[in-house]
Amino acid sequence: MTAARPLVAGVDTSTQACKVVIRDAATGQLVRSGRAAHPEGTAVAPGAWEDAFTAAAEAAGGLDDVAALSVGGQQHGMVCLDEHGAVVRDALLWNDVRSAGAAADLITELGGGDEATGRRAWADAVGVVPVASFTATKLRWLADAEPENADRTAAVCLPHDWLTWRLSAHRGPDTLVTDRGDASGTAYWSARTGDYRFDLLELAMRGRRPAVPRVAGPAEQVGVLAGTSAVLGPGTGDNAAAALGLAARPGDVIVSIGTSGVVSAVTTTAVADATGTVAGFADATGNHLPLVATMNAARVLDAAAAMLGVDHATLSDLALSAPSGADGLVLVPYLEGERTPNLPHATGAVHGLTLRTATPAHVARAAVEGLLCGLADGIEAVVARGVAVERVLLIGGAARSPAVQQLAPGIFGRPVLVPPPGEYVADGAARQAAWALSGAAEPSEWAQPGMRQFEAAPATGVRERYAEVRGRTDGQ
Numbered sequence: 001m002t003a004a005r006p007l008v009a010g011v012d013t014s015t016q017a018c019k020v021v022i023r024d025a026a027t028g029q030l031v032r033s034g035r036a037a038h039p040e041g042t043a044v045a046p047g048a049w050e051d052a053f054t055a056a057a058e059a060a061g062g063l064d065d066v067a068a069l070s071v072g073g074q075q076h077g078m079v080c081l082d083e084h085g086a087v088v089r090d091a092l093l094w095n096d097v098r099s100a101g102a103a104a105d106l107i108t109e110l111g112g113g114d115e116a117t118g119r120r121a122w123a124d125a126v127g128v129v130p131v132a133s134f135t136a137t138k139l140r141w142l143a144d145a146e147p148e149n150a151d152r153t154a155a156v157c158l159p160h161d162w163l164t165w166r167l168s169a170h171r172g173p174d175t176l177v178t179d180r181g182d183a184s185g186t187a188y189w190s191a192r193t194g195d196y197r198f199d200l201l202e203l204a205m206r207g208r209r210p211a212v213p214r215v216a217g218p219a220e221q222v223g224v225l226a227g228t229s230a231v232l233g234p235g236t237g238d239n240a241a242a243a244l245g246l247a248a249r250p251g252d253v254i255v256s257i258g259t260s261g262v263v264s265a266v267t268t269t270a271v272a273d274a275t276g277t278v279a280g281f282a283d284a285t286g287n288h289l290p291l292v293a294t295m296n297a298a299r300v301l302d303a304a305a306a307m308l309g310v311d312h313a314t315l316s317d318l319a320l321s322a323p324s325g326a327d328g329l330v331l332v333p334y335l336e337g338e339r340t341p342n343l344p345h346a347t348g349a350v351h352g353l354t355l356r357t358a359t360p361a362h363v364a365r366a367a368v369e370g371l372l373c374g375l376a377d378g379i380e381a382v383v384a385r386g387v388a389v390e391r392v393l394l395i396g397g398a399a400r401s402p403a404v405q406q407l408a409p410g411i412f413g414r415p416v417l418v419p420p421p422g423e424y425v426a427d428g429a430a431r432q433a434a435w436a437l438s439g440a441a442e443p444s445e446w447a448q449p450g451m452r453q454f455e456a457a458p459a460t461g462v463r464e465r466y467a468e469v470r471g472r473t474d475g476q
């Protein structure tokens with residue numbers, strides 16, 4: 001049945017929801033899709049992801065006719081398993097900042113007590129400088145705060161690794177598999193060398209060495225969907241999956257405004273930024289994916305809309321009705337602490353309130369501009385690491401906002417391409433599944449969606465005023 005017209009499934013197990021798309025393996029045409037919500041919070045029982053996957057797959061009409069499946073997922077989350085494969089504690093997600101102190105400790109420890117030396121040493125070793133988001137820092141937190149759980153941790157993996165493993169016919173924790181894209185977000189695997197740094201894993205775990213997933217090749221068949229003959233691809237981190245879904249090539253910069261704000265670019269060489277601003281991740285094809293991530297993105301607009309008591313469409317209208325720069329009103333959007341810049345305990349700030357600016361329209365404008373200014377800093381950071389920018393592609397839930405679409409080009413100082421609203425992470429996972437199924441050297445060329453191009457005059461002074469206010473408050 002599946003041989004005549006094979007279908008493939010792509011999964012995005014993201015922060016807020018699980019999304020499943022089912023596409024034609026040959027053409028990429030969307031056949032069906034479904035989604036289900038994840039629980040709130042930054043510590044989540046992994047079983048909730050499996051439940052959401054089951055519900056999303058059912059909403060997508062089931063998987064009976066699917067010949068291959070891959071899982072893309074939120075990066076960095078710490079999933080600890082005991083010797084029998086049972087979950088040791090709730091997973092700590094990428095946006096959980098309790099490990100901020102552990103990150104600082106790991107930097108100075110590797111630097112022999114010197115922070116600058118430590119930053120350089122981490123960047124050289126694994127392409128990243130620890131921040132609270134990365135798995136290694138969560139493991140250090142575990143070792144210090146919950147040593148008994150650290151002792152019970154026989155294996156550690158990431159959300160997409162865990163879901164792939166749960167969906168497979170394998171059961172022992174020794175059969176866990178990951179890929180380059182997600183492994184590169186652990187801070188104990190190097191995208192440059194392709195090797196685990198077990199010394200850094202042991203440093204994080206204070207001498208313990210849990211098992212880690214095998215790093216599969218980009219299109220490897222890593223198993224089968226339990227109870228079926230459908231092939232499982234290795235999966236990958238959500239940002240690498242989005243790049244695959246968009247068939248991103250060198251010169252493309254992807255700006256994703258989901259729960260996280262992400263600026264990423266496909267490159268052929270590894271990046272090692274000792275400032276830690278640009279993380280030297282890998283992509284899902286064998287290339288690299290230098291990336292800047294912020295913790296405050298779509299939910300800044302969710303919060304602004306809730307604060308003003310309006311829906312997203314009205315928030316967007318309000319923002320577009322206010323003048324550029326919101327007459328000096330600036331919203332620094334560090335609502336959940338921030339990762340870039342590294343201010344894990346920061347809070348948001350609103351500066352420049354006057355009788356003139358104390359209007360819903362000014363607040364809406366300041367929220368959109370504050371969000372975009374943080375991402376503009378991210379684009380500038382990847383450019384500073386030598387990334388060439390030919391196209392800027394805007395995706396993620398908040399890319400649906402007309403205000404975001406129309407204001408981004410002025411604040412980024414570049415035209416912006418917006419593909420139709422879609423699940424590009426799940427699409428990338430589906431494309432990987434088709435690739436694994438085909439056994440071909442390269443992923444098939446799927447028709448890419450038409451994109452709308454937005455242009456605008458530079459938003460003079462907006463980023464400068466944002467930088468001034470951010471510097472003044474430091475978001476604290």
Ligand SMILES: Nc1ncnc2c1ncn2[C@@H]1O[C@H](COP(=O)(O)OP(=O)(O)O)[C@@H](O)[C@H]1O
Nearest residue numbers: 014015016017258259298312396397398400401
């Ligand atoms: N039209 C819109 N305007 C602004 N934000 C939106 C809009 N539609 C959805 N969102 C927001 O986008 C976010 C979900 O985006 P998504 O990329 O799916 O996130 P994630 O992959 O992190 O789960 C939610 O916070 C949602 O409220």
Ligand SMILES: O=C(CO)[C@@H](O)[C@H](O)COP(=O)(O)O
Nearest residue numbers: 014015074075094258259260
């Ligand atoms: O931490 C990062 C990237 O380094 C985030 O991009 C997470 O991977 C979460 O992604 P979303 O749920 O926002 O898509």
